[in-house]
């Protein structure tokens with residue numbers, strides 16, 4: 508098991524280096540977030556032992572239980588899933604990053620609930636770049652206003668933007684959606700905001716996302732294997 512997970516991790520690291528080179532970007536400019544949702548703490552510990560530090564979780568209960576169980580390890584926890592406001596305290600207390608802020612109410616609660624002893628929570632605003640009704644994320648027209656509001660909250664630190672594109676094989680459509688997120692980030696930077704993060708790209712489309720400017724790819728299946736159905 509250890510060998511397999513370490514091997515998959517290294518293969519993903521190699522694929523990221525290759526995509527950076529293909530895009531003419533410096534080696535090391537794209538960070539890897541290992542998405543461990545549905546996998547046990549033991550699997551996280553193995554991937555951590557192979558050199559990975561940042562892990563992403565989609566479900567608050569899983570974030571909480573793994574963060575407590577693995578508290579002795581130097582892990583940076585990223586919350587990347589939809590968040591109900593009555594669960595925001597768990598994220599405020601256990602996460603280092605929150606990628607899926609899609610409305611002001613959640614941002615305000617996270618800032619208010621972030622413990623004083625912890626540094627500000629690193630935040631990305633999630634944008635619904637595909638315009639699909641069912642998708643989480645704020646509308647592209649709302650993204651700049653929401654990002655400005657997040658940047659003004661005391662216990663949050665705005666780092667950038669995140670998206671999940673439409674599930675399609677159409678590479679041009681995907682590339683256009685990734686590019687639209689990059690353009691929103693550039694618009695905020697033109698206003699003077701210091702942003703370093705474009706969280707986009709998953710197992711199936713990370714090279715494409717890197718070509719469009721991703722600085723953090725969120726990879727689950729290619730490291731941990733396919734997920735069994737998981738209901739919450």
Ligand SMILES: *Cc1c(COP(=O)(O)O)cnc(C)c1O
Pocket residue numbers: 542544565587588671709710711725726727728729
């Ligand atoms: C599950 C998930 C991922 C990882 O997807 P894979 O296809 O398994 O790499 C990335 N981002 C989000 C928001 C997810 O929910």
